[in-house]
Amino acid sequence: MELTKKDSNIIKGMAVLMLLYSHLFLSKTNWPFFQSIELFNRPMATYLTIFTNPVICVFLFISGYGLYRKFETLQEGGHAQLLYIWRKLKTIYFQFWIIFFLAIVLLIIFNFNFYAQVHYSLGSFIADFFGVSYLLDTTTINSSYWYITVILFSYLLSPVLFLISKKAPIPAICGSSLVIIVFCIFLKEGKAAGGFGDMIIRLVPFEFGMLFARENWFSKITHNKIILYGGPCLVGAITLIVKYYFDIAYALDTIIAICEIVLALQFFRFLYNKGKKHYFLRYLEFLGKQSLIIYLIHAYFVLYLKSFVFALKIPVLVFTMFLVINSILSVGFAKLFKYLHIIE
Numbered sequence: 001m002e003l004t005k006k007d008s009n010i011i012k013g014m015a016v017l018m019l020l021y022s023h024l025f026l027s028k029t030n031w032p033f034f035q036s037i038e039l040f041n042r043p044m045a046t047y048l049t050i051f052t053n054p055v056i057c058v059f060l061f062i063s064g065y066g067l068y069r070k071f072e073t074l075q076e077g078g079h080a081q082l083l084y085i086w087r088k089l090k091t092i093y094f095q096f097w098i099i100f101f102l103a104i105v106l107l108i109i110f111n112f113n114f115y116a117q118v119h120y121s122l123g124s125f126i127a128d129f130f131g132v133s134y135l136l137d138t139t140t141i142n143s144s145y146w147y148i149t150v151i152l153f154s155y156l157l158s159p160v161l162f163l164i165s166k167k168a169p170i171p172a173i174c175g176s177s178l179v180i181i182v183f184c185i186f187l188k189e190g191k192a193a194g195g196f197g198d199m200i201i202r203l204v205p206f207e208f209g210m211l212f213a214r215e216n217w218f219s220k221i222t223h224n225k226i227i228l229y230g231g232p233c234l235v236g237a238i239t240l241i242v243k244y245y246f247d248i249a250y251a252l253d254t255i256i257a258i259c260e261i262v263l264a265l266q267f268f269r270f271l272y273n274k275g276k277k278h279y280f281l282r283y284l285e286f287l288g289k290q291s292l293i294i295y296l297i298h299a300y301f302v303l304y305l306k307s308f309v310f311a312l313k314i315p316v317l318v319f320t321m322f323l324v325i326n327s328i329l330s331v332g333f334a335k336l337f338k339y340l341h342i343i344e
Contacts, residue, residue, distance in 0.1 A: 002219050003065060003066075003213075003265075007268070008066055008288070009284075010281055010285050010288055011062055011264065012059065012287070013284030013285055013287035013291070014058070015055050015058040015288075016287040017284075017287070017323070018052035018054075018055035018058065019055045019294075020294075020322055020323060020326065021049065021052045022053060023299060023302050024302065024310075024315075025043070025045050025049055026046065026053070030302070030310070031046070033306055033307070033309075034313055034314070034315055035314060043315075050240065051260070053253065053256075054254075054256045054257040056147065056202070057254050057256070057258075058260065058261060059291070060150070060205040061206070061254070061257055061258065063154065063209065064205065064207060064208065065209035066209075067155075067210065068162060068165060071084075071158075071159075071162045072213075078159060081158070081159045081162070082159065085158060085159070088155060089151075092148075094337075094340075094342045095293065095296060095333075095337055096148060096296055098333075099296045103142070103300055118141050120139055121139070123138065124138035127140075128140050128141060128145070131149055132148075133146075133149075135196065135199065142303065143303070144295070144299035145299075147295065149199065150199060150202045153202070154203065154206045162210060164207070165207055165211050165213075173208075177207065177208070180201055181201065181204065181254075204254045205253075205254040205258075212258075218265070233263070235259055236256055239256050239259070240256060243256070268281060268284075286327075287327070290330040290331070293329075294326045294327075294330050297333065
């Protein structure tokens with residue numbers, strides 16, 4: 001069985017949980033703000049970030065998969081694809097700009113050390129306004145906004161990637177992806193490639209999402225229980241070991257993300273097939289629908305309201321409060337965007 005719209009939203013909801021957890025507990029600058037039992041000189045709460053770290057690859061994989069399915073339904077070809085991309089990017093950027101300017105106004109009004117932390121020039125402001133500050137290595141109000149560049153890059157190249165994924169043989173796609181990964185690893189001696197290199201390597205999960213859609217691999221995988229459960233566990237475990245032993249940043253995160261998606265999807269379908277009302281799945285679906293808004297707002301709290309975010313100290317309480325705050329605010333912003341006819 002292939003991914004449905006509901007499946008995609010649930011997986012994106014899972015990715016939202018991964019995103020929030022990573023941004024709370026991954027960075028060492030946040031460690032002094034919460035209390036956790038230490039294991040091998042690091043808080044135990046941080047070890048879960050090993051599995052939440054590939055969150056961006058999860059989002060990109062699902063986006064690539066969904067775009068492939070959408071492009072298949074467009075009869076007019078390239079013109080219809082470009083029109084669809086224009087509408088998607090317009091919707092994304094309008095939401096981004098409203099939150100962007102609202103954040104600047106609130107940070108200035110409430111004096112959250114805005115001028116001390118953000119040193120804008122005209123050029124850096126324009127770059128941040130269009131979400132390309134990470135690519136140009138300029139000042140940004142929100143360091144998590146580098147993903148806007150990834151979205152822009154992926155969507156603009158999606159018609160080309162669609163043609164490649166539709167016509168290129170599997171070995172060619174996998175081989176070229178491997179070359180990109182190896183190149184970006186050696187570019188920074190195993191660490192993040194930075195700037196343009198990061199944009200290139202982020203195309204790998206996006207393209208693999210399209211490839212999965214073309215080959216209907218989700219349907220094929222579910223027919224073999226050994227491959228379904230044993231394969232992702234084994235491949236994911238080996239990849240994690242290689243990644244952290246050799247300190248290969250996120251070059252291998254695509255593999256880990258795919259393994260996590262396959263296993264999570266089967267677990268969620270198992271719950272759904274029980275025939276009961278699963279509020280957890282409904283909440284994940286809600287988070288999936290709100291994922292863009294939550295992405296756009298959540299990091300401001302970690303960057304500028306750190307003491308407030310970590311006020312409860314205990315990781316599970318900190319995460320729960322953070323999740324509730326973002327969920328409530330996302331509903332408010334969604335109502336605003338619907339009122340402004342930005343989203344339906």
